[in-house]
Amino acid sequence: MNGLRRERLQGQPLQVGDREIVPEAEIWSFQAKQIGLKENGASGGGAWWSWSRPTALIERRPGGERRVRIDDRNLQLEIMLIVAAIVLPVLLTIFTRWANRSSEVQRVLRISPER
Amino acid sequence: MPEQPPANPLLEDSLNEFFATFERAQSSASIDNVYGQPITYGDSVVVPVASVSQFFGLGLGVGTDQRAAGRDGGLGGGGTARVKARPIALAEIMPEGVDVHPIIDENRALTAGLLFAAWAVFWAARTLVKLFK
Numbered sequence: 022m023n024g025l026r027r028e029r030l031q032g033q034p035l036q037v038g039d040r041e042i043v044p045e046a047e048i049w050s051f052q053a054k055q056i057g058l059k060e061n062g063a064s065g066g067g068a069w070w071s072w073s074r075p076t077a078l079i080e081r082r083p084g085g086e087r088r089v090r091i092d093d094r095n096l097q098l099e100i101m102l103i104v105a106a107i108v109l110p111v112l113l114t115i116f117t118r119w120a121n122r123s124s125e126v127q128r129v130l131r132i133s134p135e136r
Numbered sequence: 137m138p139e140q141p142p143a144n145p146l147l148e149d150s151l152n153e154f155f156a157t158f159e160r161a162q163s164s165a166s167i168d169n170v171y172g173q174p175i176t177y178g179d180s181v182v183v184p185v186a187s188v189s190q191f192f193g194l195g196l197g198v199g200t201d202q203r204a205a206g207r208d209g210g211l212g213g214g215g216t217a218r219v220k221a222r223p224i225a226l227a228e229i230m231p232e233g234v235d236v237h238p239i240i241d242e243n244r245a246l247t248a249g250l251l252f253a254a255w256a257v258f259w260a261a262r263t264l265v266k267l268f269k
Contacts, residue, residue, distance in 0.1 A: 037229050052158055067194060117266045
């Protein structure tokens with residue numbers, strides 16, 4: 022089936038003492054394929070991509086359940102830098118326009134005959 | 137009723153293999169790729185954790201010359217694939233609880249930081265030029 026798909030899966034539990042550790046992961050996948058059928062043959066192609074990432078370890082013990090998140094620190098840093106790289110030009114452009122406008126207003130006020 | 141294309145074993149096999157490749161790819165993206173084999177270390181069990189990305193693309197063409205006496209056929213195709221696994225953390229399962237130790241790829245972080253610094257310097261310089269021109 023063509024399109025984007027997202028699945029959250031749990032793996033085989035790992036028994037450690039009286040506790041059970043269940044790994045959990047998220048899998049993103051995308052596929053696109055097409056075949057053209059003709060009278061004397063067929064041609065086509067396709068592509069498939071997937072990204073599997075860990076989400077958490079679920080610790081089950083007789084007293085209850087605890088979820089330990091697994092963070093991708095590199096990815097977090099990269100997302101933070103990308104957001105900063107988008108926000109920075111916007112802020113600097115707004116600042117430049119504001120600064121140029123206020124200096125223009127001051128210049129007009131300085132040469133105005135009323136003053 | 138629309139005319140059905142004549143049965144062609146080469147074409148049929150090729151198409152079956154084409155679709156089976158996607159089925160196999162979908163089943164290869166499993167949670168077992170993300171979590172490695174547990175390693176016992178003293179009282180603790182250590183599980184390596186990774187982020188895995190996979191890609192492949194393929195194209196094919198199948199043709200038959202129906203005018204030829206033996207109905208000659210031909211098949212051609214090509215493809216590319218890439219698999220990348222990046223370590224993310226080590227999960228340590230201790231008697232007192234579970235601890236996750238993140239793995240930071242310093243080279244990657246440094247590259248991203250330098251790219252951002254270059255971008256920031258460019259915009260700062262551009263802003264100064266616009267302010268004082």
